[in-house]
Structures are given as C-alpha cells and as structure tokens.
Amino acid sequence: MILLHGDIVYSESAEKLTVRENSYLSVDDGKVEGIYGRVPEKYKGVPVEDYGRDLIIPAFSDLHVHAPQFEQRGIGMDLLLSDWLSTYTFPEEAKFRSPEYAEKIYSLFVKDLLRQGTMHAAIYATLHLEATDILFELLEKAGMDALVGKVNMDVNSPDFLTETTKESLRDTETFLERHAGGGRVKPILTPRFAPTCSAELMKGLGELARKYRCGVQTHLVESKWEAAEAVRLFPDCCSDAEIYEKAGLLDTDVSIFGHVIFPTEEDYRILRKHGSFAVHCPDATNNVIAGIAPVRTEQEREIRVALGSDVGAGHGLGIFKQAARAVQLSKLKEFYEPDVSKTISFANAFDMATRVGGSLFGKVGTFGEGYDFDALVIGGTEDPEIPMDAALRLERFCYTGDDRNIRARYLKGRKLGEE
Amino acid sequence: MILLHGDIVYSESAEKLTVRENSYLSVDDGKVEGIYGRVPEKYKGVPVEDYGRDLIIPAFSDLHVHAPQFEQRGIGMDLLLSDWLSTYTFPEEAKFRSPEYAEKIYSLFVKDLLRQGTMHAAIYATLHLEATDILFELLEKAGMDALVGKVNMDVNSPDFLTETTKESLRDTETFLERHAGGGRVKPILTPRFAPTCSAELMKGLGELARKYRCGVQTHLVESKWEAAEAVRLFPDCCSDAEIYEKAGLLDTDVSIFGHVIFPTEEDYRILRKHGSFAVHCPDATNNVIAGIAPVRTEQEREIRVALGSDVGAGHGLGIFKQAARAVQLSKLKEFYEPDVSKTISFANAFDMATRVGGSLFGKVGTFGEGYDFDALVIGGTEDPEIPMDAALRLERFCYTGDDRNIRARYLKGRKLGEE
Numbered sequence: 132m133i134l135l136h137g138d139i140v141y142s143e144s145a146e147k148l149t150v151r152e153n154s155y156l157s158v159d160d161g162k163v164e165g166i167y168g169r170v171p172e173k174y175k176g177v178p179v180e181d182y183g184r185d186l187i188i189p190a191f192s193d194l195h196v197h198a199p200q201f202e203q204r205g206i207g208m209d210l211l212l213s214d215w216l217s218t219y220t221f222p223e224e225a226k227f228r229s230p231e232y233a234e235k236i237y238s239l240f241v242k243d244l245l246r247q248g249t250m251h252a253a254i255y256a257t258l259h260l261e262a263t264d265i266l267f268e269l270l271e272k273a274g275m276d277a278l279v280g281k282v283n284m285d286v287n288s289p290d291f292l293t294e295t296t297k298e299s300l301r302d303t304e305t306f307l308e309r310h311a312g313g314g315r316v317k318p319i320l321t322p323r324f325a326p327t328c329s330a331e332l333m334k335g336l337g338e339l340a341r342k343y344r345c346g347v348q349t350h351l352v353e354s355k356w357e358a359a360e361a362v363r364l365f366p367d368c369c370s371d372a373e374i375y376e377k378a379g380l381l382d383t384d385v386s387i388f389g390h391v392i393f394p395t396e397e398d399y400r401i402l403r404k405h406g407s408f409a410v411h412c413p414d415a416t417n418n419v420i421a422g423i424a425p426v427r428t429e430q431e432r433e434i435r436v437a438l439g440s441d442v443g444a445g446h447g448l449g450i451f452k453q454a455a456r457a458v459q460l461s462k463l464k465e466f467y468e469p470d471v472s473k474t475i476s477f478a479n480a481f482d483m484a485t486r487v488g489g490s491l492f493g494k495v496g497t498f499g500e501g502y503d504f505d506a507l508v509i510g511g512t513e514d515p516e517i518p519m520d521a522a523l524r525l526e527r528f529c530y531t532g533d534d535r536n537i538r539a540r541y542l543k544g545r546k547l548g549e550e
Numbered sequence: 551m552i553l554l555h556g557d558i559v560y561s562e563s564a565e566k567l568t569v570r571e572n573s574y575l576s577v578d579d580g581k582v583e584g585i586y587g588r589v590p591e592k593y594k595g596v597p598v599e600d601y602g603r604d605l606i607i608p609a610f611s612d613l614h615v616h617a618p619q620f621e622q623r624g625i626g627m628d629l630l631l632s633d634w635l636s637t638y639t640f641p642e643e644a645k646f647r648s649p650e651y652a653e654k655i656y657s658l659f660v661k662d663l664l665r666q667g668t669m670h671a672a673i674y675a676t677l678h679l680e681a682t683d684i685l686f687e688l689l690e691k692a693g694m695d696a697l698v699g700k701v702n703m704d705v706n707s708p709d710f711l712t713e714t715t716k717e718s719l720r721d722t723e724t725f726l727e728r729h730a731g732g733g734r735v736k737p738i739l740t741p742r743f744a745p746t747c748s749a750e751l752m753k754g755l756g757e758l759a760r761k762y763r764c765g766v767q768t769h770l771v772e773s774k775w776e777a778a779e780a781v782r783l784f785p786d787c788c789s790d791a792e793i794y795e796k797a798g799l800l801d802t803d804v805s806i807f808g809h810v811i812f813p814t815e816e817d818y819r820i821l822r823k824h825g826s827f828a829v830h831c832p833d834a835t836n837n838v839i840a841g842i843a844p845v846r847t848e849q850e851r852e853i854r855v856a857l858g859s860d861v862g863a864g865h866g867l868g869i870f871k872q873a874a875r876a877v878q879l880s881k882l883k884e885f886y887e888p889d890v891s892k893t894i895s896f897a898n899a900f901d902m903a904t905r906v907g908g909s910l911f912g913k914v915g916t917f918g919e920g921y922d923f924d925a926l927v928i929g930g931t932e933d934p935e936i937p938m939d940a941a942l943r944l945e946r947f948c949y950t951g952d953d954r955n956i957r958a959r960y961l962k963g964r965k966l967g968e969e
Contacts, residue, residue: 202935205949206942209877209896223936236935417878421885446874446949455865458628459836466840467886477628516621516655517642523625530624530865533952 133158133544134174137182137508138521139166141189141498142482145430149498150521155179156187158504161544165500180546185538186509186525189496190250191450192488195348195389195410195439197255198266199224199233201240205446212354212419212444217289220443224257225291233262234269241269246534247449249440250505250542251276251492253348253387253410255321258282258294260302264309270316274542276492276505278385280321280348281306283336286329300335307343315492317345319385324350325361325374333365337379346384347375351409352398353390353420370397372407381405385491389439390415391429392422402434408491409434411483413456415441423464426457427472430479437488438480450488454480455529477526508539552577552963553593556601556927557940558585560608560917561901564849568917569940574598575606577923580963584919599965604957605928605944608915609669610869611907614767614808614829614858616674617685618643618652620659624865631773631838631863636708639862643676644710652681653688660688665953666868668859669924669961670695670911672767672806672829674740677701677713679721683728689735693961695911695924697804699740699767700725702755705748719754726762734911736764738804743769744780744793752784756798765803766794770828771817772809772839789816791826800824804910808858809834810848811841821853827910828853830902832875834860842883845876846891849898856907857899869907873899874948896945927958 135158139151157164157174165171170179203219210218227233244252254270254277256263263281270277281303285296294302303320310318320336322328328336340347352358352371361371368374372388375381381401388402391409402409411424429436438453439445445453457480464472489496495503512524512532519527528536540547554577558570576583576593584590589598622638629637646652663671673689673696675682682700689696700722704715713721722739729737739755741747747755759766771777771790780790787793791807794800800820807821810828821828830843848855857872858864864872876899883891908915914922931943931951938946947955959966 202933205874205946206936206938208874208945208949209893226935232935414878417882421881423882455624455627459833462840463836463842463882474628514621516645516651517625519625526627527624530627 132174132177134170134177134179135182135187136179137185137187139187139498140521140525142478142486143497143499145479145482148478148481148522148525152521156498158544161504163498163500163502163504166498182508182539184513186521186528188507188509188525189485189489189498190505190507190540191248191484192251192437192491192496193244193249193440193448193450194253194387194408194437194488194491195412195441196252196448197441197443198237198240199227199257200443201243202236203443208418208446210419215419221289221292227257227259227262230261230265233259233265237266237269241273243448244275245273245540245547247447248507248537248540249448249450251489251495253278253319253491255280255282255348258284258292258299260306263306267310267316267318271314275315276495277316278319278346278348279316280319283322283332284327285332286327288327296329296332296335299332300339303336304339307339307345311343320345320347320380322347322349324353324357325371326357326364330365333374333378340380340383344383346386347380348387349375349389351388351391352393354422355393358393370395370401372398372401376401376405381407387491389441390420390424392416392420392424394425399429399432399434403432407434409436410439411436411457412439412441412445413453413460414446415444417460418446419444423460425472426461426475435487435490436483437491438484449533450484451529451532454484457483477529481525481529504541504544506541507537509536510538511536551593551596553589553596553598554601554606555598556604556606558606558917559940559944561897561905562916564898564901567897567900567941567944571940575917577963580923582917582919582921582923585917601927601958603932605940605947607926607928607944608904608908608917609924609926609959610667610903611670611856611910611915612663612668612859612867612869613672613806613827613856613907613910614831614860615671615867616860616862617656617659618646618676619862620662621655622862627837627865629838634838640708640711646676646678646681649680649684652678652684656685656688660692662867663694664692664959664966666866667926667956667959668867668869670908670914672697672738672910674699674701674767677703677711677718679725682725686729686735686737690733694734695914696735697738697765697767698735699738702741702751703746704751705746707746715748715751715754718751719758722755723758726758726764730762739764739766739799741766741768743772743776744790745776745783749784752793752797759799759802763802765805766799767806768794768808770807770810771812773841774812777812789814789820791817791820795820795824800826806910808860809839809843811835811839811843813844818848818851818853822851826853828855829858830855830876831858831860831864832872832879833865834863836879837865838863842879844891845880845894854906854909855902856910857903868952869903870948870951873903876902896948900944900948923960923963925960926956928955929957930955
C-alpha cells in the first residue's frame with residue numbers, strides 16, 4: 132500500500148477533466164484503490180509520498196508508433212511522403228536485419244517512451260522477425276503494456292525491404308507462436324497497409340488472426356492516394372476498412388487504424404461495428420501526410436479515437452505534445468472545414484491521450500478504482516503570479532512542457548528509477 | 551580576436567543553407583571577420599574555442615512578441631480569440647500598472663528569450679509607460695537588439711485597460727523622448743491594432759513618427775473580423791495597411807506587421823512599397839487566430855517575411871520551433887489551398903528565423919563579414935547511427951530540440967554566462 136499526495140487530475144470522459152486538488156491517492160498492489168480529500172482513518176500511519184501541488188496524472192498511451200524510425204526523428208520533414216519514405220525511412224528500416232542494430236535502437240526507443248511518460252503503446256517493428264522479437268522482449272523487460280507487430284509487406288515495396296508472401300506468413304506465425312500467452316506485451320498482426328500486401332497475404336493473415344485470436348493494426352485512408360489505391364488493388368472491396376473486414380482481421384481481437392484521414396461512410400460503419408480504434412497523429416499528419424483527421428466526426432459516430440506519435444513521421448514520442456497539437460489541428464480544421472468539424476477542448480484531447488488510448492490495454496489510462504497505477508508526477512508548471520487550477524497547469528504542461536517536468540513515473544505502482 | 555571551430559551553418563538566401571562543416575570562424579571586435587577551412591597563417595597562435603562537430607549558427611530574431619503575456623503561456627489555448635483575450639490576456643496586461651510586477655515578469659521574459667536563443671526582438675509592452683521603461687532598460691542591460699513599444703489603445707478595449715487619446719499620445723511622446731538616441735534598443739510606435747485606436751490617436755501617432763523618426767509595429771489583417779472592422783472604422787481607407795500609410799506611419803523608419811493572414815492586393819502593395827516586414831507566427835496563428843498566413847505569396851511579392859513567437863498566443867519563445875512549425879503550416883496550406891501556396895523548405899524557414907528577421911536590426915542574423923557575432927552553439931543532435939550532414943542536424947534541432955541543445959550563446963562576440 133502506498134499513498135500519494137498532490138493535485139490529482141484524470142479523465143473519465145471527453146467532456147471534462149476530473150480534478151481532485153490537494154488530495155490523496157491510495158495504491159494497493161499496483162492498482163488505484165481510492166482518492167481521498169484527507170488521509171482516511173484506515174490508512175493512518177501509511178507513509179505518504181507528498182508531491183505538494185505537483186500534478187498526479189495517468190501515464191500516456193501511444194497507439195501508433197514505428198519503433199525502427201526512432202533514429203530518424205526530425206529530418207527530411209519538408210519532403211513529400213514518398214520522397215521521405217524512399218530517402219530516409221525504408222533505408223533505415225532495412226538496417227533492422229541486424230539484431231545488434233535492433234537491440235541498440237530499440238533500447239533507446241523504449242527508454243525514451245518512458246522518459247516521455249508513455250507506458251502503453253501499439254508499435255510497428257519492421258518485417259524482420261529476429262529484430263521484432265528483440266523489441267518484444269525489451270518491452271516485456273520494461274514492464275510496459277504493449278502490442279508489437281512484425282510488419283508485413285510483400286508487394287509495392289523496395290527490393291531491399293520486401294518479403295515473399297510465404298516468408299511473410301511463416302515469420303508472422305513464428306512470431307505469434309513464440310509470444311502466445313498472456314503477458315502485458317502481446318503480438319499483433321501488422322500489414323503495413325493495403326498497397327504493400329497482396330491479396331494472398333491478406334487472406335493468410337486473416338487465417339492467422341482466427342487461429343491465434345490476435346488483433347490487427349494498420350494504416351487506414353491516410354492519404355487520398357492510399358484510399359484510392361487500396362480499393363483499386365482489392366477490387367472486391369468498396370472501402371479501405373472492408374479489405375481488413377473481408378479478410379477476417381476484425382473479428383477476433385482489437386483493431387487499430389492509424390490516421391483515418393479520409394474515411395468513407397463505409398469505413399465509419401466498419402470501425403464502429405468492430406469497436407476499432409482510429410488513431411489521430413497530429414504532428415505526423417502535418418509533417419508528411421497532409422490533411423487533418425475528422426476527429427469530431429469519428430467521435431460523433433462513436434468510434435474510439437486515441438492519439439499516436441507516429442514517430443518517425445511525427446518527430447517526437449511525447450503524447451502530451453500531441454494532445455496540444457490535436458487541439459491546434461482541430462482549430463485549423465474548423466477554419467478550413469467549418470461544416471465538418473469544430474474545435475475540440477483540451478479535456479477531449481487529454482481524454483484521447485490517456486483514457487481512450489489506455490482502454491486498448493485493459494484497466495489503464497485513468498484513476499478509477501482497480502485501474503493499474505501507471506502515473507506521472509508533473510511539476511514546474513505552477514505560477515506564483517497567475518493562480519492556475521490544476522487543469523490549467525496540465526494544459527500548460529502539454530503545450531510548453533517537456534520531460535523535465537515529469538518528476539516521477541509510476542508503472543504498475545512501482546516508482547521507476549528507484550530499483 | 552577569437553576563433554571558433556565547429557560545423558558552421560547560416561543562411562544567405564531563402565534558397566539553401568550555407569554549410570561550412572569542420573571550419574573556423576574568426577570574430578574580431580564582436581563581428582564576424584571570416585570563415586576558414588583551416589586556421590589561416592595570420593591567426594596561428596590565437597586560441598581556438600573548439601566545439602567539435604557541434605553546430606555554430608546565427609542567433610534567432612523574434613519580430614512579434616508580447617512581453618506582458620509571458621506568464622500566461624499555454625493556458626486557455628482551446629478558447630476563441632475573444633474569450634482568450636478577455637479571460638486571460640487583458641487581466642494579465644492590466645497588472646503591468648505595477649512597476650514591481652513589470653520588473654519581475656519582464657526579467658523572466660528577457661532571461662527566457664536568451665535561453666531560447668533569441669537575441670533580437672520587436673516587442674510589445676502594455677499601455678503603461680513606467681512598465682515599458684522597465685522592459686526597455688532590462689533589454690539594454692542584456693545587450694540585446696530590440697524594438698520596444700508602449701501599446702496604444704484608446705477605444706474598443708476593456709475599461710481597466712484603456713487610456714484616453716490624450717494620455718496615449720502624451721505617454722508615447724514621453725517614452726520616445728526618454729529613449730531617443732542610438733542604442734541597440736529603440737522605441738517603436740505600437741498601436742495595438744486599428745480597432746483599438748481612434749482616428750485622432752492614429753493621426754497623432756503619425757505626427758510623432760515624423761517628429762521622432764521612429765517606426766511602427768502593429769497587427770495587420772490577423773483575422774477576417776479584424777480586416778473588415780479596420781476599414782469599417784477608418785472608412786476613408788480601403789485596406790488595413792492603408793490606415794497606417796495614410797496616418798504617415800510608414801514613411802520614417804521600419805514597419806512591422808504581425809500575422810498578415812488575410813491581405814488584399816492593396817495591403818501587399820503598401821507593404822512592398824515601404825519595405826515592411828510581415829511576421830508569420832505559426833503557433834499563435836494556430837492557437838487562437840486560425841488561418842495560415844500566405845508566406846509564399848508574400849515572398850513572391852518581395853515582402854520581407856520574418857518569424858514571430860507571438861507569446862502568449864504562441865506558447866513558447868523558441869523561434870527555432872517556429873521555423874519547424876512554419877514548414878508544417880505551409881504543408882497544410884498547400885493541402886487546403888493548393889492554388890495559393892506550396893510547401894516551404896526548411897532552409898526558407900530558417901532564413902526567415904535568422905537572416906530576414908535579423909535584417910530589421912542591422913548587420914545581424916547571418917555570418918557575412920562585418921556582421922555582429924550573435925550566435926548559438928547547438929549540440930546533441932548528431933547521431934552515430936545515421937550520418938547526418940550539418941543541415942539535417944540543424945533541422946533536427948528545430949523539430950526535436952530544446953534549450954538543452956543550446957550549449958553556448960555569443961552576444962556581440964561575448965560568450966554569455968561567463969562574465
């Protein structure tokens with residue numbers, strides 16, 4: 132049992148933040164037990180970790196990130212997507228044929244995730260089996276919640292980064308077999324996107340989904356080109372999402388769709404039907420994709436919208452920054468498409484960044500009773516000159532803060548950096 | 551005489567960066583003397599400050615920033631402009647009636663400007679004379695280049711933040727008289743924007759401009775509302791810029807127009823004719839203004855476009871971040887207005903952030919011979935895994951870096967933090 136004192140802020144809905152200033156949060160066996168205005172009688176004598184007026188908030192969830200692109204953050208950002216992929220991304224991903232390289236870069240990646248306050252993530256590796264195993268094990272060792280995918284790409288990809296259909300299915304099955312079971316880190320099917328997967332591969336992945344009861348993550352209608360190309364290549368489907376539905380990839384477990392910028396009504400219907408996640412990646416969208424996801428419309432259609440860093444198209448792992456950027460982009464979307472979308476509130480953005488994203492992984496992302504205590508202590512955003520309530524201080528952190536403001540991290544109730 | 555060694559990057563045009571890797575820069579009497587691939591014979595024996603492969607770049611220029619809004623960074627960012635102003639900005643600015651408060655906040659502001667690598671700035675104070683004097687003196691003491699304005703607002707402003715026309719002109723003249731002369735910090739006329747200035751006030755400011763030969767800064771066509779309201783209130787003018795031209799405010803010295811998001815052809819014509827600066831403030835534009843300035847069109851019309859943080863509508867003083875954001879917004883503008891604008895290169899954005907902005911202040915902002923040596927040493931962006939040339943490392947700094955990457959600062963040849 133531990134007790135923490137501070138200004139506790141978390142989200143229970145997209146409508147408003149729940150704020151419990153100057154309060155006590157009790158953690159029992161790694162899980163939130165309760166929040167109290169004063170120390171309850173039954174806990175008298177339990178030592179209090181007192182964070183004063185610092186904020187205690189849930190850790191963040193990143194539902195779309197490419198671990199092998201970690202090293203290429205922030206370069207070539209003024210290029211077109213196709214040039215950026217061919218100049219930087221594909222050559223970098225090809226390096227992960229080396230397990231030594233994978234070990235080195237994936238270690239840095241996992242360390243930086245935690246540094247930036249992200250404790251739950253849905254992650255793309257590369258097509259390389261051994262490197263993907265290494266990433267999987269590093270995440271397990273860190274104790275995080277994660278879904279990890281060996282990427283599938285057997286067509287329309289550079290020679291040095293293509294696998295045969297047979298190799299792709301064989302290595303994917305090996306990956307699923309190796310990591311079957313119920314740990315915090317789970318394998319997930321990861322067809323890169325429809326244009327890089329043959330119909331035969333997609334069918335085979337559907338069979339693996341049924342056999343291993345696993346979920347799927349991919350990029351969906353991330354550009355007008357991709358939306359059109361997907362249905363051109365899969366002519367029996369009339370929307371991008373239908374490709375995955377028809378392959379049987381949406382029936383067995385979670386489905387996570389990155390970007391979802393140009394969905395059709397059919398895409399909306401399929402995502403809602405299967406309880407899929409749409410992942411909004413503001414910086415990435417802005418850097419190399421162009422276009423703004425219809426977050427408000429997705430929410431109105433009762434689709435779960437979470438946030439993603441999409442490193443390396445996004446240039447940093449901090450999901451708190453993406454919360455701020457989500458508000459910014461919603462303002463621009465309202466400006467350019469006033470009939471389609473309105474500005475979202477900061478509370479809504481924070482909800483996506485924590486509670487909604489966390490719901491992919493079970494009871495994480497908020498401070499309800501019984502939820503895993505995955506939390507951050509945020510300081511240095513208070514101001515002696517402008518009294519700011521905890522919600523404003525949280526907003527200021529997301530807009531102006533960085534990892535220096537994260538003064539402590541708790542993962543499953545355990546304070547990191549102290550073992 | 552000092553010699554610095556490192557990877558030297560600066561801008562001579564919007565087209566491309568000038569990169570001199572592994573080179574030596576000589577500084578004589580605070581000014582750039584030359585750049586050499588090896589130590590010239592004549593400088594043998596001069597001690598070298600060796601920064602290895604760190605970048606040596608010109609310091610940044612911020613051409614639109616509100617010093618009294620420094621404390622309110624990053625709060626209320628999901629509000630509409632009008633609500634944000636009435637809830638946070640106007641009450642905060644009103645506090646600067648207290649010289650003690652001004653001293654405290656303006657000290658923090660000046661310190662953070664330098665921390666973020668900005669050494670030249672065009673700054674709005676408030677309407678308060680004494681507080682504005684304090685800001686002026688703090689900047690002089692810091693040794694920076696700056697233009698500082700006492701804000702004018704005699705109509706359409708909250709009761710607690712309005713002056714009479716007479717007070718406004720009297721205090722402005724006092725401010726100009728006190729600070730006449732040729733230091734690095736200069737006074738500048740600062741009508742907040744046309745809607746907060748009566749015709750009589752605007753006329754009086756024109757007379758002061760002629761009498762004191764000083765320049766002007768203001769907000770121009772920052773929103774559709776403002777653009778329409780300005781010409782409604784000044785019915786003898788057919789564009790926002792014409793209000794200032796007719797008042798005689800553009801004839802005597804520099805003119806700096808913040809935002810310039812919805813210019814008419816007449817605005818373009820006037821800005822070009824008077825050699826005015828248009829200041830692009832990407833984050834601010836995105837946070838509370840909505841709309842994207844036509845940077846490329848302005849450049850094509852041969853208008854000088856610089857960058858501004860516009861704190862507090864912008865949430866941070868780092869102009870390097872605004873360079874990255876300028877590229878991002880140009881991508882969105884191309885997406886939404888493909889006929890009007892194309893993506894700008896990172897080199898173009900860096901040029902705005904340094905050389906173009908610096909040109910307001912004389913020979914600063916680049917490393918030509920005889921330019922003031924106002925410079926930053928940038929480290930921690932190199933990568934052992936991906937060999938990156940100096941231009942890419944600079945881009946990475948602007949996208950992913952923060953003040954920790956600024957390892958040394960030189961102002962007029964003097965290394966800061968060492969006296």
